[in-house]
Amino acid sequence: MKVTVNRKAHFNAAHRLYNCEWSDSRNADVFGKCANPNYHGHNYELIVAVTGEIHPDTGFVMDMKILKKIIREEIEDYFDHKNLNEEVPEFKTLNPTAENISVVIWNKLRSKIDLKSELSVTLYETPRNFVIYKGE
Amino acid sequence: MKVTVNRKAHFNAAHRLYNCEWSDSRNADVFGKCANPNYHGHNYELIVAVTGEIHPDTGFVMDMKILKKIIREEIEDYFDHKNLNEEVPEFKTLNPTAENISVVIWNKLRSKIDLKSELSVTLYETPRNFVIYKGE
Amino acid sequence: MKVTVNRKAHFNAAHRLYNCEWSDSRNADVFGKCANPNYHGHNYELIVAVTGEIHPDTGFVMDMKILKKIIREEIEDYFDHKNLNEEVPEFKTLNPTAENISVVIWNKLRSKIDLKSELSVTLYETPRNFVIYKGE
Amino acid sequence: MKVTVNRKAHFNAAHRLYNCEWSDSRNADVFGKCANPNYHGHNYELIVAVTGEIHPDTGFVMDMKILKKIIREEIEDYFDHKNLNEEVPEFKTLNPTAENISVVIWNKLRSKIDLKSELSVTLYETPRNFVIYKGE
Amino acid sequence: MKVTVNRKAHFNAAHRLYNCEWSDSRNADVFGKCANPNYHGHNYELIVAVTGEIHPDTGFVMDMKILKKIIREEIEDYFDHKNLNEEVPEFKTLNPTAENISVVIWNKLRSKIDLKSELSVTLYETPRNFVIYKGE
C-alpha cells in the first residue's frame, strides 16, 4: 500500500529574473518587470510529497516530524529572508525562476529522504502561479 | 527536467444542466434543481497546467505572461459573464456539466500551446466540486 | 462577556444587474457585462455573525445547530440554484447587487434571531468582491 | 474522454497514535505528543476523486449528488464526532495515522463506486499535513 | 495612527461539550454528538489582534516576533495536542465551547500584552464555525 504524505512549508525571499549571459535590455525585454535590478519578492509556499509504503509498525510512510525538520533545515533556513540571486550559491548563474527553484529544492531534499520513496515538490510563487517537479 | 507550470484564472457564468433530447420531466428527475429552466450560476475557478522541459536560456517551461494572456483571450473572454447554454456555441447541444466544460476548455487551449508540452485542466464549479481533464 | 459567533454557508445563483426604470442601453453603460440579459452567476459565500452574551448553562451565545438550520431554511433553500431576478420576489424591482442581497438576507434573518443579539451579514459575490451589512 | 470528478467533505474526530504491541514509553518516544493517552483531535478534510469516462447522456462521470450521499453515509456518518481509537472498529488494533485512515476510507468507498472508475482519496489531517491513497 | 496587527496560530485538541451540573441525558439532548463521552476534536485556528499606535522608531505596533512567542508559550504549548476537558484546568468545570475557549485565551493573553493596546481573539473551531471575543 503506497501512500503519499505531504507537508506544507514556506519562506519569503527577494529575487529578480536575469540571464547573466544576456544584455540588460534583452533581460528587460524577456522578463519585463520581473527583471527589475532592485529586486522584488514573494512568499513562497512549498509542498513536499513523499510516496512510499506504509511501515506496519508505525503506520507512517515517513514520520512527519522528521520531514518537517528536514524541510526546515534544508530549505527554510537556506532560503528564508534571503536574496536568492545574491545569497544562494545555486543562483549565482542559474536564473531563479519558480521552475529552477523547484529543481534546486528537489535536489537538496532528494539526498535526505529514503531513495525507496518517490519525491515531488510543489512551489507556489504567488497564489496564482505554481510549479511541480518530480525529478523526471 | 520536466516541470509542470500552473496558472489560476476564473470566470463567472450562468448555466443549467439539460439534455435537449430528454423531456423536461426527465431532465428534472436526473438533474434536480440544476435543471432549473431559469438558470443558476457559479464562480468557476480554473487551473491550467503545462508540463514540459525547462528552457535553459529563460529558466521557463513557458512564459507565464504568455500563458496568462492565452487563458484570458481563449477562456475568460469567451466564458466570463455569459450564459453557457444560450451564448456559448459548444453548449447549444452539449450539456454544460463541469466535466464537459473542462473538455471544451482543454480543446480550446490545446491548439494554442506547444504540442511538445502536456496539458491538464482543473475546473472548480464550487469550492467543494471540481474536475480534472488531461486529454486522455 | 459578549462574543460573536459566525457561521459560513453558501448558495449558487444566477442574476443580472438591472435597473428596471432605465433603458437597456443605460443599464449596459452603467453595469457593463453584469447587465447581460441572459444572466451570469456566482457561488455566493455567506458568513452570518451573531453577537451576544454567553449563556452560562450552555457556554453558547447561540446554538450553532440552530443557527445553521435558520440559515438553511431562510437563505439557502430560498436562494440556492435560483435566478435572483426572476424567482426571488424581493428582486422583482430591486437590483440584485451584492449590497442589496446582503440587506435582504439580513432582513430575513433578523426576524428569526433573538433581538438582544446583534446581527451582521458578510456576502462574498466572488473571492475578490464581498460586502458587509450590519443593519445600521 | 476520462475525467476525474472530485468532491470535498469533512469530519471531526479525536484520536491518539498508538501501537498496541509497544510499551507506553516506546509509544511516547516514537509518537511524541500525538501519543497523549487522553487523545487530541482534528478537523479532517477529505477529497474523494473518481476517474472515468463521461457518460454521453448526462455529461457526468458520476452524479455528484450520489457521490456526496455515499461519502456522507460511508464516511462522515461513520467517523464524524467519534473517537477513532475507541469507537471505529478498524482502529481497535490499527494505528489511526492519516495514512491508515486514508486506506480505511478508500476501502470503504471502493465497494460503493463503479469498479470501472479509478478511486483516489486525499485526507488533510491539518492544513499543513495531508496524505493521498490511490489503492496501489 | 492606530493600526491593528494580527497573527495567526493553531493548535489541535480533543474536547466534548458537557455541563457537569446536568445529567448525561440532558447533555446529550442539548449538545447532541458534541457530547460524545469518548471525545472528538478539532484543528483550532487562532487569530490574535493587537490594536495600538505605531511606534515611530520601529514602525511596529508590536514586534510580531514577540507576539508569535507569547502565543506559542501561552496558548499553543498550553492547548496543543491536549484533551481540553481532562487536561486544561480552566475547563474542569467550564464547558469548552468555542465561545468559552476564546474567553480563556483572551484572558491568558491580556496579562502579557501592553494594556494600552486593545486585544481581540478570533477562534475557528471548524472552517465553517468561528467566534470573536474582544474583552467587552
Place this chain on the structure above:
Amino acid sequence: MKVTVNRKAHFNAAHRLYNCEWSDSRNADVFGKCANPNYHGHNYELIVAVTGEIHPDTGFVMDMKILKKIIREEIEDYFDHKNLNEEVPEFKTLNPTAENISVVIWNKLRSKIDLKSELSVTLYETPRNFVIYKGE
C-alpha cells in the same frame, strides 16, 4: 443603509526593515533577518473596504469596477515588482513595515474615494501576519 464593499488586490515587492537613524548592528538586533541588507520580499494581499450608503439607482455603495481601477492605478502599479526601500519615495526614510505600508496605502486611496465614505485597508504581509488601518 450603510454597507461595506470590499475589494481584494495584490502586489509583490522586495523590502528590508531598516531605521536609517540607527547603526547597522542596532537594526540587526531589533529587526533580525528582516534587516538583511540584500532584501527579502513578499506577496502582499490587500483588502480595501469602503463603507457608505447604498445608492438607490444603482444598488451600489461604489462601483467595484471603479474601485478596482483606483486600486490598480494608485497601489498595484505603484508597488508591484518594486523594491519598497529603493524605489518607493514614501519609504526613503520611513521603515516599510506592514503597519507603515498600510498607512501609506490608506493615504493614497483616501484622496481618490468619496469623503462621505469610510475607508479601511487590510494588508497581508504573509498568510499569518496582517494589519488593518482605518485612518484613526
